Amino acid sequence: MFTDAPNFDIRNYLRMEMMPHFLCPGCGHGMALRALLWALHELDIDKDKLAVVSGIGCAGRLSAYIDANTFHTTHGRPLAYATGLALARPDLHVVVISGDGDCLAIGGNHLIHACRRNLKLTCLMLNNEIYGMTGGQVSPTTSETRLTTTTPLGNTEPNFDACALATAAGAGFVGREVTRHVPKLKELIKAGLQHPGFAFVEVLSDCTEVYGRKNDMGSSAEMVMRQKSEMRPSVYRDSVDTPFRSTDLPTGILTRNDRPEYGASLRRAAALASKGAH
Numbered sequence: 001m002f003t004d005a006p007n008f009d010i011r012n013y014l015r016m017e018m019m020p021h022f023l024c025p026g027c028g029h030g031m032a033l034r035a036l037l038w039a040l041h042e043l044d045i046d047k048d049k050l051a052v053v054s055g056i057g058c059a060g061r062l063s064a065y066i067d068a069n070t071f072h073t074t075h076g077r078p079l080a081y082a083t084g085l086a087l088a089r090p091d092l093h094v095v096v097i098s099g100d101g102d103c104l105a106i107g108g109n110h111l112i113h114a115c116r117r118n119l120k121l122t123c124l125m126l127n128n129e130i131y132g133m134t135g136g137q138v139s140p141t142t143s144e145t146r147l148t149t150t151t152p153l154g155n156t157e158p159n160f161d162a163c164a165l166a167t168a169a170g171a172g173f174v175g176r177e178v179t180r181h182v183p184k185l186k187e188l189i190k191a192g193l194q195h196p197g198f199a200f201v202e203v204l205s206d207c208t209e210v211y212g213r214k215n216d217m218g219s220s221a222e223m224v225m226r227q228k229s230e231m232r233p234s235v236y237r238d239s240v241d242t243p244f245r246s247t248d249l250p251t252g253i254l255t256r257n258d259r260p261e262y263g264a265s266l267r268r269a270a271a272l273a274s275k276g277a278h
């Protein structure tokens with residue numbers, strides 16, 4: 001038990017029979033899992049009213065460890081499964097856990113449409129800038145110049161700013177935090193869970209074993225310290241006439257609005273239809 005959370009015993013929220021977990025030592029995804037479970041604890045969310053849906057990858061694997069209703073789905077598709085679940089069971093808290101590859105590469109189309117619909121569910125995208133599980137291929141969030149197994153000369157593609165993308169696509173709530181600040185991340189996840197629409201939370205996580213080694217980023221402790229001192233850059237340009245420039249990524253709540261929630265709109269339309277209004 002940590003002193004910052006005297007009433008929170010993470011073991012009450014984990015399937016202890018699944019231990020030891022498969023994460024590499026120092027993997028940031030473990031800190032993200034702790035922040036999520038802590039947020040659920042502080043909001044006093046009944047485990048029977050919680051459904052965690054995940055895709056495939058090291059991030060996707062986390063649902064297996066959570067003692068709730070969990071659904072480990074196919075690569076890139078957790079938002080599609082979660083959409084059906086949240087529509088059928090609006091009484092549930094539906095949380096999606098997805099990696100940057102899962103959510104933005106193969107699953108990118110599902111993400112933008114989930115943002116556009118604004119259905120009430122919470123999507124945590126664990127961004128370690130790499131396909132960790134499959135040995136370290138480049139992802140849509142890999143920073144430029146970084147080495148991966150598929151960019152042996154250094155990545156030359158500009159990366160996505162996932163939060164800007166989610167905001168532009170219409171998500172009602174968008175935020176970003178680093179795993180280094182677990183209490184801050186917990187607060188951000190809590191705010192997302194309480195939002196009455198689609199909440200997208202980007203978690204800047206570290207793949208120590210694959211990305212860290214490949215890019216000579218030092219120990220897992222050094223990687224996590226680096227999160228504070230040098231935020232990972234995203235690529236922007238001010239206008240089509242100016243060159244690309246790197247900027248720090250902002251953290252915290254970046255977007256919050258009260259756009260109509262999709263499930264409620266759909267139920268309202270169905271109720272009107274059943275009264276013969278159409």
Ligand SMILES: Cc1ncc(C[n+]2csc(CCOP(=O)(O)OP(=O)(O)O)c2C)c(N)n1
Pocket residue numbers: 056057058059060075098099100101102103126128130131132133134139207
């Ligand atoms: C349809 C399909 N394509 C490819 C794969 C192989 N695959 C499994 S996980 C993964 C990438 C995972 O990367 P990410 O989502 O960033 O998660 P991480 O492991 O980094 O947490 C890929 C390509 C798959 N399982 N299914």
Ligand code: SF4
Pocket residue numbers: 022023024026027028029058059128132133206207208209210211
């Ligand atoms: S391969 Fe990377 S992302 Fe996967 S468990 Fe190991 S450190 Fe974490």
Ligand SMILES: [Mg+2]
Pocket residue numbers: 099100101126127128129130131132139
């Ligand atoms: Mg990844």
